[in-house]
Amino acid sequence: MNERHSIDDHFRQRLYDHQYDPPMHLWEGLAAKRQPVAAPSAPASKRWPWLALLVLFSSVATWWLLHEKPEGNPQETTVIAIQQNSQPSSPAKGSVTVPSQAIVPLVRIDKITSVANKEVAPAVAQGGKPSPVIQPPAAKSGNAKGLSTSIAPTITATAPAGQPLTELFVETGKATGDIGEMGVAEEIKAKEAARTWSSLHQFAAPTISAFPFRLRIYDEILTSRFRQRNWYAKMDLLVSYDQQFRQLTPMDTRYANYAQLRNQSEAQGAAYSTTLRFGLIAKNGFSIRSGINWSRYTETATFDLVENPQGPAKRTNTFQTVDIPVLIGFERSLGRVNVGLNVGTYLNMAFNQSGEFYAPNGKSLVSFSSNNQDAYPAFKNRLGAGYYGSLAIGYDLKPGLELLLEPHYRAFPHSVTAPDYALTQRYHTWGVFLGVRKQIGSGFAIP
Amino acid sequence: MRAVKIISIVTEEELIQGCLREDPQCQQEIFRRYAGKMLVVCMRYARHHLEAEDILQDAFIKVYNRLGQFQGKGSFEGWIRRIVVNTALKNYDRKSFTHEKMGLEDREDVGADPHVIGQLHAEELMKLIHQLPDGYRVVFNLYAIEGYSHAEIADMLGIQESTSRSQLVKARKLLQAQVLELQKIAV
Structure with missing residues (x-):
């Protein structure tokens, strides 16, 4: 039985041999995917988190060892x-x-x-x-x-x-x-x-x-009573409201309209960060800090789809990062006020997303949620290293406890999008951390 | 540019042999010759442009990896097309073909004017196809454009033949309704 319909033939005649220009921009990605794995070593982006963890654990282990009091055992x-x-x-x-x-x-x-x-x-x-x-x-x-x-x-x-x-x-x-x-x-x-x-x-x-x-x-010459404690351990617990800035750039001119569409349909929302940091501070003011940071950015997307009779629909897209900060700094005490500068890197351990954006055709929506298997993988899972700089202002509430105010700036220079996505998307934020800084122990000496 | 000119006069058979030797110029030439047409195939199945490009890349990786299995019995383009279609189908959940409803299932066949459909450009037809739900779109593509039978479609998608038939009927109704809408707008 011939089930063919005239509409079938029309579509077949028009579309079977229809073709676009060869998408040669895909060739490089395709060739890269076919490259044999040259070495078993992990790519640099995968080594970063392990390196960061190593730095963190080394810092904690060093601090712990320096504080350990040996048991009395004459033998x-x-x-x-x-x-x-x-x-x-x-x-x-x-x-x-x-x-x-x-x-x-x-x-x-x-x-x-x-x-x-x-x-x-x-x-x-x-x-x-x-x-x-x-x-x-x-x-x-x-x-x-x-x-x-x-x-x-x-x-x-x-x-x-x-x-x-x-x-x-x-x-x-x-x-x-x-x-x-x-x-x-x-x-x-x-x-x-x-x-x-x-x-x-x-x-x-x-x-x-x-x-x-x-x-x-000399080892016992400057023992604890006489030796000056020249290092201190401190812990920071901070929360921040951040202002985020996003840059959307098309990979090539064909996606310029798409970039414009996304910029028009998505507005920057609030961003928050929470950080727990441990620091070693030398008496001369030099400091090194590491810990863990969690940040959440939100964006409000407004979609005006033809098939939606209720009018424009709003969605809140969220992006979350987990980072390990590795910072060096310099601090100076001015009476009850302590001032310090920190610079360093934020090593991104995880980047999760949830939400939707317009597909490049501008007529449908694409889910990019990282927990949705069917979602379009527009974003990376890790962002590599970012930059961080801050001015820390502490006020001594009581000995060993400071109220801390830390205006900061953070930027991830690499795009958060997957390499084959049509747009590059970069973030940088500034905000003010507010929290407490507590000294742990009474200091220790490193010769 | 000279390399491209030289390679453009190479026969298909020579290109295949070159690819089997992992010659990058031959691989690129095969991509250049067929990727444009195959991108249209991917676009018909994919939900959006980005997905289509992904499908195309994955499919060509399979083409290069399985080139040794091509026995030359049919056309090389047809062989590539089958790989592209099969790659595109892997993106669909079986549920797509059974749970979708558009509220048009019980409508009478509206019978759009064939003359109007014949005047539509390829890009307009592509847009019409894109507005179909996943299940309708895939079955319509496979049956109406690729030329597979319902038995083959049922086998490829893991569904009943009757499901394939009903999806096709619903897809046609929806397409005709869309064409009628276009007709009204034109009038």
């Missing part, structure tokens, strides 16, 4: 005394030998490589393991021989591992009180101000060369 302590006294003492575990007149830097020995000085041996042998015995080397003689003659009354005390040696030194001095007219603690305090790295160095260099140990000098 693990490898500090022993350098006993070069003319009058051998009995170097029991944790003994401290203190000269009565010479308050000098301490020497810490991490590991015994050989025992050349016989007076050291008992200290190791008695406990079976190295014991935390400390002796300040001579201050004025400047060599090993000088140590032997300058050392006077000694005191001893048990030194738990992990306790800063200078603290032990001070406490011991207080306890015995027989190490001279001035107690050790007082003497340390008195001389603390006079100590400089240069003077210590002058003293230590010849002394160390005399010992067959691997020495770490």
Whole structure:
């Protein structure tokens, strides 16, 4: 039975061999898709998030390690005394030998490589393991021989591992009180101000060369009581209302009208951001910050479709980004007000969209929602790296807590659209973060 | 430009052999020769221009990858067209062919003036086709323009033959109604 209809024939005659100009602009994309995979390594855009995560975790791990307090375990302590006294003492575990007149830097020995000085041996042998015995080397003689003659009354005390040696030194001095007219603690305090790295160095260099140990000098010189805490950890929790700016550009002149149509039908709406950041701030004002940021942009689209009898329809399109900020900055305290500048990058981890826009024919709508399998994949899933700059103004509410106001500017230089979409779409935003900045802990020292 | 001139006199058989050797010039020449016509095919099936371009790219990737399977029994263009149509059909959900209703199903056949249809340009006919719902459009394309039978369409789309027939009838009614509207506007 011939079911053909005259309308069928009309359409077939007109359309079967109908053709457009060869769309050679598609050839490059097609050739690229057919390129064999040259290397198994992930493309740069896929490596960014992992790199960002690595930076984040490294920062957190570094901060955590610097704050970790070691457990007291004498057996693990490898500090022993350098006993070069003319009058051998009995170097029991944790003994401290203190000269009565010479308050000098301490020497810490991490590991015994050989025992050349016989007076050291008992200290190791008695406990079976190295014991935390400390002796300040001579201050004025400047060599090993000088140590032997300058050392006077000694005191001893048990030194738990992990306790800063200078603290032990001070406490011991207080306890015995027989190490001279001035107690050790007082003497340390008195001389603390006079100590400089240069003077210590002058003293230590010849002394160390005399010992067959691997020495770490200065390490305990500036222990927590004396060493200045030169880094601080802070956490920022911020929210922002942003003003967004969008640039729609046609890939070529054929899509100029389409770009115009979309610009006319879509209006920029509100944008919001929320950020949680952790920062390490040096005493000199240098800072490095990282964390996570979530942003949401909205656009209001108005569609005037012929088949819609109710008139123009409105839709709210949303775009959401999850980013990892990596920022460096400089801060300065002006009394209760703190001012800082931050610059850096926003590494985009995810870009999700929801909504509709006009199809290039201008007569139908296209869904681009990322959670809709049938939607047109007009947008990328990740945006790569963006730029960020801000001025941070903090006001001390109480010690360790600031009210923070941070005007900022952010831009993603790359288009958020897929490479084969007719238009490029770029965003940049400015806004003002408002939130709090809290100091975590009381600071720490990095030599 | 010279390379294009030289390659334009190469026969289809030589182009196919060149593509099998992964010669990029031959691949580009095949694209240049057939992509314009195949883009029209894609446009008839796709919901919009962007989707059509995607379909075209995917289809040509298949063409190059499966060129070794072309046995030369039919025309090369026909072989490419089948790949393009099959690629386009993968974008459609089976539900499209059963759940769509336009409110015109119970209308009488309005019988548009064939003379009016004959005067419409290809682009106008393309617009009419585009205004059809997905299911109607696909069946009409396959039956009326590509020339597939209902049995073949049912097999390709995984639907009943009767569904294909009813979709075709509804598509024709809708097209005729649209042509009548155009007629009224013209008058």
